[in-house]
Structures are given as structure tokens and as C-alpha cells.
Amino acid sequence: MSKALLLKDITKRFPLVLANDRISLDLEWGEVLALVGENGAGKSTLMKIVYGLQPADEGEMWVDGKPYKPRSPQDAIRAGIGMVHQHFMLVEPFTVLENLVLGLEPGSPLFLNLEMAREKAQRLMEELGFQVPLDEKIENLPVGLQQRVEILKALYREARILILDEPTAVLTPQEAEELFRFLRTYVAKGNAVIFISHKLKEVLEVSDRITVVRDGRVVGTVRTEETTLEALARMMVGREVVLRVEKGPARPKEVVLEVEGLEAPPRLKGVSFSVRAGEIVGIAGVEGNGQTELVEALTGLRRYRGVARYLGKPLPPSAREVRALLVSHIPEDRLARGLVLDFSVRENAILGDQHRPPFRGFLGFLDEGAMEAHARALVEEFDVRPRSTELSARRFSGGNQQKIVVGRELLRGPRLLIAAQPTRGVDVGAIEFIHKELVAARDRGLAVLLVSADLSEILALSDRILVMYGGRIMGELTPQEATEERLGLLMAGISA
Template identity: 85%
Template sequence: MEKALVLKDITKRFPLVLANDRISLDLYWGEVLALVGENGAGKSTLMKIVYGLQPPDRGEMWVDGRPYRPKSPMDAIRAGIGMVHQHFMLVEPFTVLENLVLGLEPGSPLHLDLDAARRKAQALMDRLGFQVPLDERVENLPVGVQQRVEILKALYREARILILDEPTAVLTPQEAEELFRFLRAYVAQGNAAIFISHKLKEVLEVSDRITVIRDGRVVGTVPKEGTTLEALARMMVGREVVLRVEKAPARPGETVLEVEGLAAPPRLKGVSFRVRAGEIVGVAGVEGNGQTELVEALAGLRPHQGVVRFLGQPLPPSARKVRALGVSHIPEDRLARGLVLDFSVKENAILGDQQERPFRGFLGFLDDGAMEAHARRLVESFDVRPRSTALSARRFSGGNQQKIVVGRELLRGPKLLIAAQPTRGVDVGAIEFIHRALVEARDRGLAVLLVSADLNEILALSDRILVMYEGRVVGEVAPEEATEARLGLLMAGVTP
């Protein structure tokens, strides 16, 4: 097989961090190469270098045998490289067709030839076996279709090497399988793809070979055949990882949270359920079906209609008052709502509780000693690395940032935990730790509402499973009756 992309000794250093340390890898035409590693391992930096978003400090690259030194993404596109980002790079008010031609408008400055673009796009879709509505505005499309638009945009620019960064994060199992079928057809036509994911089961399903990066270095490349999930996890983390969540049956107690007809604009249209002490209630669904509004309404962050009772009393419409009652909240976006990146671990560890004892000291000033002791307990109990309470939050990897948030919310000793996407974008080692912490908290009697787009997480942790679609609960499934196929259909709005 001929090589599509060759990287040799790629090195990139940032202040205090060696992100890529002499990384070399080969991508062959006709294959899907998976790229896996922990948060902070250097995967994203490496792909930014390939796509022309960052220059390497040293090293060489070749595309199809020719030297390749991109100075911008436009150079990557000219070389036949396309990238589908985890967060879509689409202009939502534009139509699909307008997004496809953006930056490469056909025709002349006086006449935009959209008919030619339409013919090219339709020919691409016919060849690749999927369709998207070219005249629909992107903002009106489900996330699965938006991802197809991202892929089509790359292929419209004649990409023969496709980089996909966490492409299944917002897809149902059926949509993920459709993506895998596309990838197999794409590489079968002589193209090549790099597939980046934390979901090792998917990595083994879709890839031909797997390259593992740890601490900025390639630790090995293995074929899919004969490789196990456990072996991959061990290569990524450098130790044995327990991939199965071990938990005893739930022993639910009193009702902690009771929700009746809860609605909140723009997507939550009326949901009812309850969560009891000592159980984890999972909420499954494709993102954008009202989960964000549900979580923010319960946390006191969004106005709502309906009835919400906490331990039998109405929940106040104030985030501070909700927190003071004993409700903890792991937000879905740790960077936007979970952390102040320029604050130290010591400061982030008390966010939301800075007015409470023991952190508020004499005359209302913060008690530095109490803050330090609490932060030290957090980093030790939740295995935050490095073991520093003085470093700013932005200096930590995504998995360790998430451990800071989870640790802060659990160490408060709450009665209810609302956990939204608690392991999003974190590596297998951090996922193992966070899952174990949630189960242990449940076993101590904590009521947990788990909202996640990761079906494996929902199936592994939940004692009861609710499925949301278009702002409503469309089904409740017991874990012993739940399968990915059944939940996937409910997530797509297909009910018995």
C-alpha cells in the first residue's frame, strides 16, 4: 500500500509543556487509522499541525510522497486534507449549499454560480451514499445531519485525507453506524482517514490500525485484529484500567427530586419524573432535545414553568439558593460554567460556596488556610495531577479539570447531584475514576440525575433510564431491558 501521509519527528513545545515529542506515523491510502490517547497526550496539537493551524518546531511531513509544509488550513485543503471538528464549523443561518461553497464561491464576483455547486454536491452525495437537504438552513438540521454537512464540506473541497475529531459525540448509535459505513466506503474508494475518539469500542469497530499517544510520544501502533479494549486502555494510560463499572443493585430511599410538567424555552416542553436517594437516574438523548434546559432549570439557572420539589419543598428559582439547599451541579461545559480558568485550584475548589463556612472567615474575608486544606483534600481524594493547589485551572488537562469540578461538587456533601455530561471529552483513566466516584456517592445515599449523550455511560451507571426527544420524555427503560438499539430508536423519536 502507498502512503497517504507521513509524519517524521514532529515536535511541538509550549511553555512548560512538550506537547509532541518526535512523533512519527504513517497513514496509508485505503485505511482508517485511529488516533487515541489520554487528554493532554498531544493528539489535538498533532492534528492542528497537520491541518496547518499550528507550525511544528521541528519535523517533516509528506502527502502522497510530496513534501508538505502547511502555513494555513487553506494549504491543507489544497493538499487534499479535510478536517471535521468536534464542534462544527458551520454558519447556522446559511443553507447547506451556502456553507459548502463558503470561501470557494463558484462563478465570478458578479455572479455566484450555485447551480454548478449544486451539481457537484449532488454528485458527491450520490457517490458516497448519503443525502443532506442542500436548501435547508443549517440551524434547522439535527446534529447528525449537521455532521454530514461538515463531512460533505470537506469532500466538496476534494479532500482525499479526512481527519475526524470525536465524530460520534453527538450521534445516536444508528447515526454512528451510518458514519462508519460512510468511512468504510470512503477509504474503499482509495482515500484515507484519521479517526480520533475516546470511545475504544468504536475505535476497534471502524479502524484498520490504531496509533496510541501518551505524554506526547507514540507508544505503539497496533492492528485492529487481535487487539482488545483492555490492551488499548493499558497502552493509553500505562496501567491496568477497569472498563466495566462494578456496582451493587441500588437501594433507593425517599424521593429527593420530584418534577411535574417542567418546561423551559426554547426546547423543554414538559417533563415529569422523580429521583430517589441512593439511585442514579440516567437521561439519554441526542443533544439539543431539551437536556440543557432541563439541567439549567433544575440548577436555578433558567426560568421555567411547572412544579419542582426538593425533599417535598418547592425549589427556589435561584442558583445560589438551590445550591445552599444541598444541590450540586456538574455543568455540561466545564470551561464555560464549571471553572474560572485563570483561578487556581484552591480558588476553583470553593466556587459557589465562597460565602459559606469555613471559607468565609473574619469580617467576611476568605480564610486562606481553610481554602488550602479543602483544595488539598480535593486533589488527593480525586487524584488530580499535578498535585498542585496553586496552578491555574487552564494548566491542567481536560480530564484533570473535570476531576476538579466533580470533586468540588461531591465534597460539598450534597443530597442531590445533577451531573450533565460528566465525562465529556475526558480520557479512559479519568472516566474510570469519575464513574467510580458517582457509584460510591450513590451507595452513600446520594440522589443522582445523570444527563449524558454517551449511551455506554448511561447503560453502565443508571438504575433507571429516561429517554428525551424533542423536549419530552418519550420512554423509561429498566437497565436490564435496555440495549443500544432500543435506546437509539427512542432517541430518534421512534416509540413502540
């Protein structure tokens, strides 16, 4: 029987970067193949080549035994390949049904036959065991249902090979388990799945085989039942990785941040909590339940109603004033809010503090020597690779970009650190490093507010856990009380 997908010696070069170096892999019909590796390992580039978003420089591909050389995603769709991207490709003001047919509209140019599409969508949902409201607008759906729409959109186009890029990043544990059940049903019908994820526990749960990519090369493919979490992490990083966060008990002191009845449109509907020096307070929840509004309100990026006190005094209304009080902020999106990609490491290392000593020198000009010394300390202390202060931020992998942001925010000597999704989209080695830095910051007496959609991160780091749903806090748990099941129910709005 022919392979579902066969890649041989796929090579892709960019200026100064060999993204894919003679990569070969195969995907069988009826299996889930996990593709794992550090940020910058070449996974995304490889999948863009498979889906027709980029051409390969060298190498060959076959789909179901037939030569395959896509020039666009349309060629991939015609070959039976669908891809669900980490950031959904949906038109939010359109309904689910309208998104399903976009670009493949049934009927004639003068008459759109949506009933034909509705029947096909209903048939697909019945076959695969999940439902989405076809007449609801995307903007009104929770992210878990939006992901189902993306999957249904691929299946509507009759995809037999499904590529999923970080598919559980925005799901509750219960929603992730529903996704895994669907994938088992899907491959049992003779289809095939490539599953890309940084969450190695999920990879071990859902996959049949695992291919590990490092530095643009395949370092090995193993059967899932024949490997372990530790072995996978070692293959990915090339060294032993400490997967368990080592931290002693918290020694909380004075209240640093106090919030009462905080509201901010459109989603934050009134929350109250406190964070003390020397503790990490974790906020768990599926994205889109008010966490972004909460973080932006506390960092001066969004207007709010209610009370927010820092060291007993009201937080000022602007980001610059908040930052001047030694409040540091790791933003949830490092590309949109954390870095200027065309700036060098030296320039990114002082963002937000460039107007203050020691970086502001004579007559208001920047002090290049102070900037260089600061950037050099950052790349050394936070293990940023390569060790250059001259390279632009866009030249670094996602994990190293995040280290630049984390290093900048911690080297300021803050009293309060607000860390939103601090390890999103970074590899297991960078996660290990960032987690150690957050615990060390707590042990130095910082108050840390950790906002994360990653439950394993919340459970590993938090001294107290708050769960948000619908813009409100559903409950507070100690790490001893918190299980993934209990947290998942609270994240879904079930308080029992």
C-alpha cells in the first residue's frame, strides 16, 4: 500500500539559514504522526512546503504514491491535504457555514446554494462525532468551537491528510480529549494526521509514531510505545532536560498588587484578588475569558473601572507611568508587543526604559556604551543564542526571542512581574530555562502574576491558582487542591 505522504531529502535555504537539511519522513494511512522539535528546528517550514505555502529548494514528495509538487495551498487541497494553523484562518463576522464554503461556494455565480453545503456539513459532523452551530457567527464562538470549524473546513474540502499545528494551545483538557477522540475516529477511517506540538505528554497520548527534528534535520523517528517523555526531550534538545520545576515553598510577604471589582471592556466583568511579594499567583483559563483585558488594564494599556492598587497606591493610567514604578510585563504576544523585530538585541533590551538613565545620556542622546553593556549582560545571563547584540530580533528563534523579552523585564529589578503566556510557542529547553527564572524571581521576593493557558505550567509554578471564565474568577485553589480535571471544569464555567 502506498504511503499517505512521503518526503525525500527536502531542503530549504534562507539567507544565512538552512531551515530544512535533506529531511526525509513518511506518513502511513491510518496513523497519527507527531512532529516535534525546538523552535527554529524547521517543523513549520517543512509543513509550509507540504501545504504549498513555500517551494522546496531540493527534494521530492509523493502523496498516495503519486509525485507531488504543490505551487499553492489550492494544489494541496486538491491532493487531499488540509492544514489547521495555530492562528485560525477564519472570517469572524461570517457564519460557520459561510466560512466552510469560502472559496468553494456551491451553486452558480448568480445563486449561492447554501443548503447543499449545509447537508454536506451535517453529514460530516455526524460521521465524525462533533457538532458546531452552522448559523452562528465565528466571533460569537469560543475558541474550542472555532478550532472545530477549522477542522470541519478542511474535511469539507475532503482532506484525507490533516496537518494540525499546536492544536491544543487554546483548549481545556476536556476539549483536548475530545479532539483526540476525533483524531482516533478520523484515522480509523483510513485517513492520516501530522500532529505538531510542544506538549510532549499529549504527543505521547495521541500519536502512533514520533519524528524529532533538530537544527533542520531529522534526528530520529520512534514508535510512541517505545519511548518516554525524558527520551523525547533529550532527542529534541540534544541534552538532558529537567522536566519538573524544582521549587521550594513560597514565603509570601506584603501585598504588592491588590485588585477589587476590576472591569474592562469587552470581556473583563469584575475580578478581585491580591498578589504578595514572594509568591506566584497563577491565572488559568481558556484564552478569550478576560485575561488579556486584565493584563492590559494592570499594565496601563487599557482603561478600566474598579480599583487596582500597587504597594497600597492606585496604579497610574499610562503604561509609561506603570513601568516607572518597577512593574515589568512579559506580553502574551512577543511579536506584537514584546519586540521590534527589525531592532537589534541592544535596542530591544532597553525598550520602555530608553528615556531613563543609564541609557539616556548627554543632551538626551542614547548612551551606546550603556546599551551595549546591558545587552551583553542579557544575552550572557539569559543564554540567548547566538550571543550577538547586533543581530535583529527577527533573526532569532522563538525561544531566544522570548528569552530577550524575559531577560529585559527581569533585569530591570521589578517589584511586580506580570507574565502573560511566558512560554507560548517556545521549545522544551527554553521552557525549562524560563520556568527556572520565574521561580528564582519569586525567591528573590518578586510578586509574580502568571497568566497562562497551559495547565501544566500553571500547576508547576503557581503557589495559588485562580481560574477565569466569562470575565470572572470561578474559584481559587491551592496546587494541592488543583487537578487537571477540576481546573478543566472551572475553565469551562462549571463551578461544582
